[in-house]
Amino acid sequence: MAYSFPEEVLEHVFSFIHTDKDRNAISVVCKSWYEVERWSRRRVFVGNCYAVSPGIVIRRFPELRSVALKGKPHFADFNLVPEGWGGNVFPWIATMTRAYPMLEELRLKRMVVTDESLELISRSFKNFKVLVLFSCEGFSTDGLAAIAANCRNLRELDLRESEVDDLSGHWLTHFPDSCTSLVSLNISCLGSEVSFSALERLVGRCPNLRTLRLNRAVPLERLPNLLHRAPQLVELGTGAYTAEPRPEVFSSLEGAFANCKELKSLSGFWDVVPDYLPSIYSICSGITSLNLSYATIQSPDLVKLVTQCPNLQRLWVLDYIEDSGLEALAAHCKDLQELRVFPSEPYGAEPNVALTEQGLVSVSEGCPKLHSVLYFCRQMTNAALVSIAKNRPNMTRFRLCILEPETPDYQTMEPLDVGFGAIVEHCKELRRLSLSGLLTDRMFDYIGTHAKKLEMLSVAFAGDSDLGLHHVLSGCESLRKLEIRDCPWGDKALLANAAKLETMRSLWMSSCSVSYGACKLLGQKMPRLNVEVIDERGPPDSRPESCLVEKLYIYRSVAGPRLDMPSFVRTMDEDSELRLS
């Protein structure tokens, strides 16, 4: 018996189906399902803005309300992507103003957003509610003023880690008195002082505000007033947590915090003075997320704080916590799921803190739910990595950053192949891995053999020959993103695994051994891949074909080669020969 649902019923069924995977699955079932699905889809996530064009998106999905876009490759975070590379959101905004007047949400990551784009957003979408600019750049506080002034129903304005041309803090006053809809405001990346009275009034008139991340320029003395106006806050980012030690300031803070019984997440704490930390103790038992990556305090003070938080699930902290602090963490915070330890002095020649591999081993032993790790350190052993792997087979994200490239096991002077090999072998759910230290091709053989669920791999200064790259590309079935720098990997493995590249979102290779000739060949062989050579030395065909390219970014696309490339980015497709001459 065939089940033929009327369109309105199908639409109603689809209204309960939300994930991208499920929506994509139902779109392929048959023609009528494809039609109903595309008219009823309300949100898309575009993981690579150049994999598709705005035109294709609006033609397929005429009624979107929520769009998420990602632009630059991840290595842009380490300044490896030159200025002017691309990822400009304006063409998308311009297209969407015509197609989606009812657009409500825009979430952008690593994109270039100009004031012109922000002004266009603020004027074009009457029901605009959510703007998240994660690691974006290209705009100033003037653009923010337009958003504040014109988006009458704004619920979320989140500028996390964006680079903003901070002309003045005056933009905040552009929120009209009638704006009471804010649920989330994150201005932590801004440098200048915002108008405090405007901020207080804004916070006070938004009863649904649950997330408030202030910037450093909001002084500690101003915090109690803000908290009293928003006792319902769930997530708070303080400003600078420093002041002269004064009992009345302390008790004012303490009282304000005690009133915020819903608080679960804390961040900020720039310039924190240890004497003021106890002011938050009363709410620590409810805290599940703590970001102390700007808190330059020493281990004993960190330990005192962290041990007050038995329900902690996520901790981001500087390496001042040291091994002893991590041991205390392991003993007290049994619900810990995610740990990130950042380096306080990454460019120092000598270690400035007593943080070693032992800290991570302690946490892996003591915290049964730990599954996500980012750990910067200066030394590691295979034995420690094997311990960690055996302790935590539930690991899903493991990023280890040994500061000095090609550092071996400091006890045996061996490569770290065996240690990382244990990680991929025991942690069968591993989805993301960043490697560091001295690694040979054997490591990549382990990865290709075991890391079957791995989706994202980051490699730097590792491997001996093309065999390493070949192991990864031929073995890692679930691989979506591969980013490589300074590895002796090149033409042979790349060309032998050309077809694999169509199953991945993207491949980044910089300072490797890929020749211009191989790039051209790859571009011709795989017309649906955009093979982009990034070379600031001038046109690549002014050099011999065997010459190595500086940087290479390869990604699959249904939109063909991109049309907005700067002069230092060239696409290697069939026509490239003609166009370059």
Add this chain to the structure above:
Amino acid sequence: MITLRSSDGETFDIDEVVAVEMQTIKHMMEDGCAESVIPVLNVTGKILAKVIDFCKKHVESAKAEELKAWDANFIKVNQATLYDLIMAANYLDCKSLLDLTCQTVADMIKGKSPEEIRGIFNIKNDFTPEEEEEIRRANQWAFE
């Protein structure tokens, strides 16, 4: 009291307060059809009985948790019955029943591949291989 008659001639006496849970019936009552028996042409007696059960329960009970458990049990029916219930809920315009039945169908779809979905609902794939390939490619490359 209102009397409904199913497509196969079965009659059901129900309270007005239960009848108005079905918007279609409510409109017919407002149009003055309440005096005589209201024919429910597209729904068999077997299914109409179930729909009425549902509406009665939802009128009587206010406790959300109790209703949720009852609904979960109510909807444990075979696929043919589920289909008939959806069509009835749609025709009778009974929102809470439509939500429940559509959510149940949605749950059957979640996490499945297109082939599996086609199998469950016995749907013919009317795409050409090229058409299907093109959509799959766009889905995976652009929209995931």
